Amino acid sequence: MSPLRPLLDPPYSRSPCLMSSVKQKCIFFHPMHDNVIYQMDTPELWGATIHCSKYGWLLLSRKNGSVFFFNPFDRIKIELPSYSNWKRCESMNFSSPTTSIDCFVIGIVLYGEKFIIIRRGEVAWTLCEFTDYFRPFNDSNPLLYKGRCYWLGVRGYDLPAEVGIFDPHEYLSHPNQYKYRWKYLPPIIPPKHLDNSLKNSYLLESDGKLFAMFELHEIEPSIQIYKVNPSFGPRMEWHKVTNIENKMLYVSSGGSFSELAVAKDMSNKIYLPNVLDNNNIFYSLETNKYHSCFSDYSSRNTSLGKELTNCTWIIPSCIDLDVGFKW
Incomplete structure (x- = not known):
């Protein structure tokens, strides 16, 4: 086994690595x-x-309802109460550092029909229902930003992509009310033939703006990105993004986020959950092509290599946790 210590030392500790959980092993690609x-x-x-990675922690669950x-x-490892009374809770996220008294965990059940929520210190989950239906793309995990929950999906077939929103604090403020309605940002102008060509989609936040990213089959450019400022209220409008300048986007099934580039040649790129010969695959917004780190691989409309499942990008870090800590 290769030791993990190098990942915790500069300069590697300053940038995320791709982690995949396979059977009883964790594998890291930097x-x-x-x-x-x-x-x-x-x-x-x-x-x-794996549902998401934040603050040095992974949030995970099993089919038996353990979280x-x-x-x-x-x-x-920190165990939470199980939610074994409900099934198909495949999308989860948590609000703040695990040690924070304000931390809560939320899960979307049955493709947007219900959600479950638990706050630190509680011994059981609460099940809440929505009055309407919202279907996510690719069973993506919800994004928690400034206390609100955002989810990328559609309300029905042949409709444009949208971001559904609800505020978990409505439950926290009115715990006896159990029905909620999805609210929606303006429709995203979808790439042409989105329904037939969509390979992956991701939602993330960067500098107070929401970014919706679509990875497409047989369409160029293969990756198309839109952003919106959710603080603009009625004046909100999605804009197409062709340059993220000194930023890097890290996207995966276990959550997506942006970081400042730690090196000049890493900027304006999207790092994907794909590897080729143990090297990470990225998409350059400058060339509109896929490339492999440390090789001359280049492709305009498809990514070779292996697309990892049950994976996430994680920033290497150690946790200082008090003995006897209870969530």
């Missing part, structure tokens, strides 16, 4: 390493689905 993987035995994650936080670098 964009700044050439053809090197780091791995460790993690029987703690057997059968668990837990895990830090792969310190091997610290």
Whole structure:
């Protein structure tokens, strides 16, 4: 087994690495390493689905309804109450650092028909229902930003892509009310033939703006991005993005986020959950092509290599947790 220590040392600790959980192993691919993987035995994650990565923690669940936080670098695990009375809760996120008294975890059930929520210190989940239906793209996880929950999807077939919103604090303020209605941002101008060509979609926040990203089959450019400022109220409007300047976008099934480039040649790129010969695949908004780190691979309309599942981008870090901590 390769030790994980190098990932915790500068300059590698300043940029995310792609982590995949496969059976009883965690495997790490770092964009700044050439053809090197780091791995460790993690029987703690057997059968668990990665939902998101934040503040150095992974949020995971199993089909039996168990939910837990895990830090792969310190091997610290925090169990939450299970939600075994409900099924198909495949989309989850959490609001703030695990140690925060304000931390809560939310899960979307049955493709946008219901949600479950639990606050730190509570011993059981609460199930709340929506009065309408909203279908996500690719079973994507919700985005929590400034206390509100955002989800990228559609209300029905042959309709434009939208971002559905609800405020979990409505439940926190009125815990006896259990029915909520989705609210929506203005429709996103969808890429042509979105329904037939969509491969992946991602929603993330950067500098107070929401970014919706679509990865497409047989259409150029293969990756198309739109952004909106949710603070603009009725004047909100999606705009197409062709340059993210000194930023990098990291996208995966386990959550997506942006970071400042740690090196000049890493900027204006989107790092995908794909690897080729143990090297990360990225998409350049300058060339409108896929490339592989440390190789001359280049493609305009498809990404070769392996697309990882049950994965997320994570910033290597250690956690200082008090002995006896209880969530």
